[in-house]
Amino acid sequence: MENRGRSEAKLNQAVTKYLQRYGCLDSINNRNWSIKQSPLGGFGVFATRTIEAGEIIFTDHPVILGPRCLSSLPVQCTVCYRSKTPTVSKCPNKCGLHVCEECSKSQTHASECALLGRLSAGRDMSEHNERLTRSLTPLRGLLLDADDLDVVGCLVTTHAGPRPGGEALTLVEELRLGFTDEEYRLVCFVCGAFDANAFEVLTNEDEARSTIRGLYPLGSLANHRCFPNAFHVFDGNYRMITRASVEIPESAEIFHSYTRLLWGTVTRIHHLRNSKRFLCKCERCKDPTEFGTCLSALNCNRCPGKVLPVDPARSSSSWRCDTCSAIRDLGDISKTLSLIGAVIKGFAGDDFDIIYRFLTTKLTTLVPDCNQVAVELKYNINWILGYKSGYLLNEIPLDLLLIKKQYCDDILKLVDQLRLGKCRIKGLLCYEVYLCNEELKRRRIANGNNDEIVDDNEANIKLEEAADILKYDFSAPPLLKQRFNHK
Numbered sequence: 001m002e003n004r005g006r007s008e009a010k011l012n013q014a015v016t017k018y019l020q021r022y023g024c025l026d027s028i029n030n031r032n033w034s035i036k037q038s039p040l041g042g043f044g045v046f047a048t049r050t051i052e053a054g055e056i057i058f059t060d061h062p063v064i065l066g067p068r069c070l071s072s073l074p075v076q077c078t079v080c081y082r083s084k085t086p087t088v089s090k091c092p093n094k095c096g097l098h099v100c101e102e103c104s105k106s107q108t109h110a111s112e113c114a115l116l117g118r119l120s121a122g123r124d125m126s127e128h129n130e131r132l133t134r135s136l137t138p139l140r141g142l143l144l145d146a147d148d149l150d151v152v153g154c155l156v157t158t159h160a161g162p163r164p165g166g167e168a169l170t171l172v173e174e175l176r177l178g179f180t181d182e183e184y185r186l187v188c189f190v191c192g193a194f195d196a197n198a199f200e201v202l203t204n205e206d207e208a209r210s211t212i213r214g215l216y217p218l219g220s221l222a223n224h225r226c227f228p229n230a231f232h233v234f235d236g237n238y239r240m241i242t243r244a245s246v247e248i249p250e251s252a253e254i255f256h257s258y259t260r261l262l263w264g265t266v267t268r269i270h271h272l273r274n275s276k277r278f279l280c281k282c283e284r285c286k287d288p289t290e291f292g293t294c295l296s297a298l299n300c301n302r303c304p305g306k307v308l309p310v311d312p313a314r315s316s317s318s319w320r321c322d323t324c325s326a327i328r329d330l331g332d333i334s335k336t337l338s339l340i341g342a343v344i345k346g347f348a349g350d351d352f353d354i355i356y357r358f359l360t361t362k363l364t365t366l367v368p369d370c371n372q373v374a375v376e377l378k379y380n381i382n383w384i385l386g387y388k389s390g391y392l393l394n395e396i397p398l399d400l401l402l403i404k405k406q407y408c409d410d411i412l413k414l415v416d417q418l419r420l421g422k423c424r425i426k427g428l429l430c431y432e433v434y435l436c437n438e439e440l441k442r443r444r445i446a447n448g449n450n451d452e453i454v455d456d457n458e459a460n461i462k463l464e465e466a467a468d469i470l471k472y473d474f475s476a477p478p479l480l481k482q483r484f485n486h487k
């Protein structure tokens, strides 16, 4: 990893100054972290004392924030990111950006409109709106002051020097923007920094997925582990609040996860290799059973055993049955995985009948219940039952309500087995179990059936656990925010 003259002293100084400047004072005053050389290469963030599970490690401010580079971005205001406001329209100055009425008068938009006017030499950019929105985030690097640029310079990039990444190429070739050489180099650097370090930002509970991303200087210096010891949420001001998910001993390295936590090793390794360009060698990756969860397992076609990769880090690893020890042909494994992938791709995300039928019939012939695809489908079902029209919690039959609760319990067990501690998924699922229990109680009372046992204590424990984990999360369900008086 290139260090470009970075040193522990320089990084600690630049990041501290940055956090002070943006008022992230809890990261400084009660400081429990330090940036140090990591045995993984480059730098990382380390605990300077024991940090309790749930304790805040740091609050970080985005040095650059903006739309993700997705082709399916909704039309949103490029300043406040609201997409559901009727006043979002193209800027009348033809800079090509969408803004809402309120933000059209903001200083942020004025600066960006002027920058784009200059870079496009006054051309009408309105027709390039979509491409421009997707490319806007790295362009924001051109508007940073020297102090902010200094902290961006502390971050690693996926490509050293003036080699353009995908986004920079889009900007230059398709938008034909007139950069100076220095501007072009900076835009390329920011693109690379986003590739290596960006966080997807989720701050609206109505949005199922994030449409914006940010560069968080201290968050970006934390390395990855597939069973992280920290998790983060975002507050209403796009600040990243990083907390310990488990107790972190003094001097231990603090880790985020750069992948979905419930992906199996083969999927995680593929993602890390392709998008972050490194190979994780953590305990979870080295253990073919992933702490006994067998998330990657397929059915053996000779016996009731589970077939697992012998060396999950190698794409050419052989796969062996844990019961009869038969080696399964790699071609056969790829075929099974492609078949499952193709079927799932064809699903409409919220068609309960189709997903449930596949999960409980065809899929069981190919993979055991612990496989990551089964887990993912159970997770998806949880967001249909109780949320989609026709499946609201008070409408669904009892068997579906019990299925939802069972799936949440199954995934919560898995989260514990994977040593994930107080992670965001756990907070969300605890809340869902609470809702299921409340609905079961409501039905029992409505039916006058007081003999049926619904464990009130469990409901309250789950509610408290959810509220504790999601305490600072702006996208948390309103009930949790209200009950515990969160912002």
Ligand SMILES: C[S@@+](CC[C@H](N)C(=O)[O-])C[C@H]1O[C@@H](n2cnc3c(N)ncnc32)[C@H](O)[C@@H]1O
Residues within 6 Å of the ligand: 001, 038, 040, 041, 042, 043, 044, 154, 155, 156, 196, 197, 220, 221, 222, 223, 224, 225, 276, 277, 278, 279, 280, 281
């Ligand atoms: C977001 S940065 C983390 C901070 C980085 N180590 C630095 O020195 O600035 C991501 C980069 O750190 C390295 N990295 C993070 N986690 C790693 C791990 N578990 N094993 C090896 N390299 C890792 C990879 O080079 C990755 O692209």
